[in-house]
Amino acid sequence: MSTATAEHHDHDDHHGPAKGWTRWLYTTNHKDIGTLYLLFSLVMFFIGGGMALIIRAELFQPGLQMVDPLFFNSMTTMHALVMIFGVVMPAFVGLANWMIPMMIGGPDMALPRLNNWSFWIMPFAFLLLLSTLFMEGGGPAGGWTLYAPLSLQGGDNLAFVIFAIHFMGISSVMGSINIVATIFNMRAPGMTLMKMPLFVWTWLITAYLLIAVIPVLAGAVTMLLTDRYFGTSFFSAAGGGDPVMFQHIFWFFGHPEVYILILPAFGIISSIIPTFARKPLFGYASMVYATASIAFLSFIVWAHHMFTVGMPLAGEMFFMFATMMISVPTGVKVFNWIATMWRGSMTFETPMLFAIGFLVMFTIGGLSGLMLAITPADIQYHDTYFVVAHFHYVLVPGAIYSIMAATYYWMPKWTGNMYDEKWGKIHFWVSTVFLNVLFFPMHFVGLAGMPRRIPDYSMQFADWNAVATIGAFGFGFSQLIFVYVVLKCMKGGEKATTEVWEGADGLEWTVPSPAPYHTFETPPPIR
Amino acid sequence: MLFVLRWLGVVSAALAGQNAFAALGDVNMTVGVTPISQEVYGLHMLIFWICCVIGALVFAVMFYSIFKHRKSKGAKAADFHESTMVEIVWTAVPLIILVAMAIPAARTLIAMEDTSNADVTVKVTGYQWKWHYEYLDSGVSFFSSLDAEHAAARQVGSGVDVSQFEHYLKEVDNPLVLPVGKKVRFLHTASDVIHSWWVPDLAVKKDAIPGFINENWALIEQEGVYRGKCAELCGRDHGFMPIVVNAVSEEEFDAWIAERAPVETMADAGAQTVAATTEDDDADREWALEELMARGEPVYAAACAACHQANGQGVPGAFPAIAGSAVVTGPVDAHIKTVYVGVAGSAMGSFANQLNDVDMAAVLTYQRNAFGNTVGDTIQPAAIKALR
Ligand code: HEM
Ligand SMILES: [Cu+2]
Numbered sequence: 001m002s003t004a005t006a007e008h009h010d011h012d013d014h015h016g017p018a019k020g021w022t023r024w025l026y027t028t029n030h031k032d033i034g035t036l037y038l039l040f041s042l043v044m045f046f047i048g049g050g051m052a053l054i055i056r057a058e059l060f061q062p063g064l065q066m067v068d069p070l071f072f073n074s075m076t077t078m079h080a081l082v083m084i085f086g087v088v089m090p091a092f093v094g095l096a097n098w099m100i101p102m103m104i105g106g107p108d109m110a111l112p113r114l115n116n117w118s119f120w121i122m123p124f125a126f127l128l129l130l131s132t133l134f135m136e137g138g139g140p141a142g143g144w145t146l147y148a149p150l151s152l153q154g155g156d157n158l159a160f161v162i163f164a165i166h167f168m169g170i171s172s173v174m175g176s177i178n179i180v181a182t183i184f185n186m187r188a189p190g191m192t193l194m195k196m197p198l199f200v201w202t203w204l205i206t207a208y209l210l211i212a213v214i215p216v217l218a219g220a221v222t223m224l225l226t227d228r229y230f231g232t233s234f235f236s237a238a239g240g241g242d243p244v245m246f247q248h249i250f251w252f253f254g255h256p257e258v259y260i261l262i263l264p265a266f267g268i269i270s271s272i273i274p275t276f277a278r279k280p281l282f283g284y285a286s287m288v289y290a291t292a293s294i295a296f297l298s299f300i301v302w303a304h305h306m307f308t309v310g311m312p313l314a315g316e317m318f319f320m321f322a323t324m325m326i327s328v329p330t331g332v333k334v335f336n337w338i339a340t341m342w343r344g345s346m347t348f349e350t351p352m353l354f355a356i357g358f359l360v361m362f363t364i365g366g367l368s369g370l371m372l373a374i375t376p377a378d379i380q381y382h383d384t385y386f387v388v389a390h391f392h393y394v395l396v397p398g399a400i401y402s403i404m405a406a407t408y409y410w411m412p413k414w415t416g417n418m419y420d421e422k423w424g425k426i427h428f429w430v431s432t433v434f435l436n437v438l439f440f441p442m443h444f445v446g447l448a449g450m451p452r453r454i455p456d457y458s459m460q461f462a463d464w465n466a467v468a469t470i471g472a473f474g475f476g477f478s479q480l481i482f483v484y485v486v487l488k489c490m491k492g493g494e495k496a497t498t499e500v501w502e503g504a505d506g507l508e509w510t511v512p513s514p515a516p517y518h519t520f521e522t523p524p525p526i527r
Numbered sequence: 528m529l530f531v532l533r534w535l536g537v538v539s540a541a542l543a544g545q546n547a548f549a550a551l552g553d554v555n556m557t558v559g560v561t562p563i564s565q566e567v568y569g570l571h572m573l574i575f576w577i578c579c580v581i582g583a584l585v586f587a588v589m590f591y592s593i594f595k596h597r598k599s600k601g602a603k604a605a606d607f608h609e610s611t612m613v614e615i616v617w618t619a620v621p622l623i624i625l626v627a628m629a630i631p632a633a634r635t636l637i638a639m640e641d642t643s644n645a646d647v648t649v650k651v652t653g654y655q656w657k658w659h660y661e662y663l664d665s666g667v668s669f670f671s672s673l674d675a676e677h678a679a680a681r682q683v684g685s686g687v688d689v690s691q692f693e694h695y696l697k698e699v700d701n702p703l704v705l706p707v708g709k710k711v712r713f714l715h716t717a718s719d720v721i722h723s724w725w726v727p728d729l730a731v732k733k734d735a736i737p738g739f740i741n742e743n744w745a746l747i748e749q750e751g752v753y754r755g756k757c758a759e760l761c762g763r764d765h766g767f768m769p770i771v772v773n774a775v776s777e778e779e780f781d782a783w784i785a786e787r788a789p790v791e792t793m794a795d796a797g798a799q800t801v802a803a804t805t806e807d808d809d810a811d812r813e814w815a816l817e818e819l820m821a822r823g824e825p826v827y828a829a830a831c832a833a834c835h836q837a838n839g840q841g842v843p844g845a846f847p848a849i850a851g852s853a854v855v856t857g858p859v860d861a862h863i864k865t866v867y868v869g870v871a872g873s874a875m876g877s878f879a880n881q882l883n884d885v886d887m888a889a890v891l892t893y894q895r896n897a898f899g900n901t902v903g904d905t906i907q908p909a910a911i912k913a914l915r
């Protein structure tokens with residue numbers, strides 16, 4: 001026994017990745033799994049983006065030019081499900097896999113086999129989901145919110161969608177458990193909680209949000225399943241059920257979910273801005289507290305998605321005030337980032353450009369969120385393109401930009417090569433111009449009265465919709481630049497130094513570039 | 528092409544110093560025509576300007592910093608961080624602004640919810656995909672759906688240039704008529720899935736939920752035509768169930784009601800029609816096959832084609848075909864039950880309240896003998912009447 005261990009010990013310590021494609025199937029290495037998640041997310045980004053372009057192509061002009069309204073509805077439904085569950089969430093998990101062990105000075109994730117499993121469930125979940133598009137009757141067409149009773153109509157795609165959601169949920173919960181276990185058990189000695197980088201903090205809180213609300217979603221969709229196939233009437237008024245209850249349960253998941261989609265972004269931005277401002281984050285502790293208060297508040301604001309369902313006055317008041325409160329900690333974050341930039345010594349490499357893009361446009365989305373919180377006004381805004389503009393401003397230049405910023409920021413560490421700075425900057429500027437051409441006009445048509453989720457509209461909305469569609473195609477195709485830059489960087493390029501960035505601070509910048517297959521097998525000393 | 532021309536117009540207007548937005552059409556919320564809609568508009572503009580000021584301040588500081596504090600300009604990084612005082616200030620100041628904002632918002636909200644002392648009550652029921660209106664005080668009731676010309680123009684590949692319609696997709700066959708200067712109470716409900724009745728000029732948007740009744744109200748101050756849409760995704764034709772409100776003087780309204788009321792009181796419960804209603808509605812006589820077929824065709828187009836399609840082929844997987852259907856070509860009773868009662872757990876709702884005896888018999892007969900179905904029998908209006 002002891003000889004065997006001794007023999008293997010040497011080998012274990014220094015082995016690199018296994019050879020061949022099975023490396024990716026069997027891997028339990030946090031870096032490999034991180035890469036898998038990120039590539040998966042990139043592929044899904046183009047699938048979800050293709051759906052968005054179908055939507056925008058139909059909306060280019062009034063009149064129905066190409067698709068049946070039912071197919072249009074399944075495009076809006078699938079686009080949202082793919083972008084939320086297939087792009088933003090896996091990308092954040094991928095970044096967590098890569099960075100959290102390196103940031104806290106741990107050798108790997110705490111539960112490596114679970115990690116492998118969490119990833120490998122995902123492709124099957126999405127095969128199930130996407131396969132519905134090829135079924136008789138097409139994919140789910142009741143909106144990503146799956147409101148009963150509408151979602152109960154239609155073909156058997158519902159069962160597939162629900163099982164896909166269950167699989168994604170299992171994957172997310174396992175991933176979250178892993179992240180929590182890693183953060184609590186794998187930190188290098190001396191890495192106290194209040195020394196952890198904010199990305200680790202925000203992910204810790206996100207992981208708890210996920211563990212808390214994914215089961216709620218699972219419950220809601222399971223009730224849909226039994227209503228549809230086993231004769232229950234949870235959501236059918238005719239059987240004594242309550243369709244509004246579905247919405248309450250859904251949004252009890254749904255609102256924390258939108259913060260799941262943004263808290264890790266806050267962490268990323270909090271890493272990048274200090275690096276390129278060459279100045280420490282202004283208020284580390286208050287950033288942690290703000291994140292925690294956002295997470296807490298996110299559980300008590302859900303019905304702001306339901307101001308028109310007919311709640312008691314007291315309920316509407318409560319949810320209005322609570323929702324307004326959420327802008328306070330959100331504001332604290334924005335102010336802290338700006339104070340970090342203030343009197344720094346800034347340079348504007350691509351990650352910083354994306355971080356500043358995030359800061360500006362996320363703030364726009366946050367401000368329109370504040371407008372939506374005003375209940376009487378929300379009654380006019382609700383279910384219009386104004387809401388579509390709001391959540392795209394927080395999600396695209398918010399969540400997606402943070403993921404791109406993170407990719408540019410850490411890619412030299414992952415690959416050992418610098419990415420192409422010129423094309424990175426071009427990617428940023430082209431994306432940013434088109435993105436605003438795409439989403440800003442949605443505020444206008446929404447205020448002017450255009451409902452969301454419609455395949456055809458009145459003449460008065462024609463101009464701005466045409467503009468938005470031009471922006472959509474421009475934005476969509478400019479993402480090919482991103483793919484080009486990423487592939488080029490994976491292939492080669494100028495060698496990256498250990499520190500990569502002049503102002504970089506943190507343990508990940510103390511290991512060589514590319515980061516060796518195993519890092520921090522002996523814990524690093526913590527200052 | 529048209530679009531390019533319009534934009535050239537916009538640019539030239541801007542160059543000529545005119546208000547470019549005027550050329551772009553609506554970019555803002557309507558002020559509307561009720562006291563509430565005006566209050567809502569006021570709140571919207573107030574919070575909008577607050578957001579603009581906050582945004583301007585934040586971005587001014589940020590961009591100042593971006594331009595001044597850059598390394599290329601020789602800026603040296605300071606090392607200040609953590610200040611409890613600063614954190615308290617930028618938590619407290621927004622909080623104060625929010626409280627200031629919450630007070631007028633709460634006041635308007637309370638007014639919006641006060642549906643007491645209404646002069647007129649209208650029950651609004653959402654159907655896939657049309658609205659049903661019922662004046663509870665006088666019993667007048669009717670369905671209101673997308674205008675037939677628009678409905679034809681909006682089909683994929685219709686070849687119709689929709690820009691010829693001034694109010695494309697916002698025109699209905701039977702508008703809702705309401706008096707000005709009266710408090711109108713709306714009761715919202717739905718028969719199948721959730722809809723949402725929204726007229727921006729009235730600042731009224733309320734979900735219509737099957738099994739629930741929601742309340743809302745409006746006091747229209749100005750005569751005119753106000754248009755809206757269903758705002759809650761309700762299936763395939765969600766985009767095609769508009770709302771048109773015709774606000775008229777009290778006298779005109781009374782006259783309009785008086786003209787309709789007697790007809791409706793004669794009819795049995797729910798005996799209206801989605802097709803033309805002036806025809807012979809004698810349910811007791813024997814109807815010939817040709818008569819029922821002729822009558823059934825327009826009823827089919829209005830009531831069934833949205834799902835089962837004009838050619839009776841349905842949408843595979845979503846809506847079954849009528850052509851060759853086992854139910855349609857099978858025993859009469861099952862066919863009648865499908866349409867009269869509906870099919871639980873599906874998009875097929877009950878048509879008992881949507882079609883009168885003759886229309887239902889006609890459309891059933893039509894289905895049995897069209898699209899290549901050749902059952903050859905008739906279903907008589909009397910058979911439907913017997914069910915009521
Ligand atoms: C200042 C913070 C925010 C406030 C006060 C706020 C407020 C709101 C409100 C009131 C709505 C409902 C609008 C309606 O349907 O009528 C809404 C919708 C939405 N928000 Fe936010 N929001 C904020 C930030 C965010 C963030 C950070 C995200 C995500 C990253 C987000 C994502 C969404 C999404 C996805 C929806 C629409 C969901 C749907 O109906 O499909 N929001 N927001
Ligand atoms: Cu929310």
Ligand SMILES: [Cu+2]
Nearest residue numbers: 722757761765
């Ligand atoms: Cu509807």
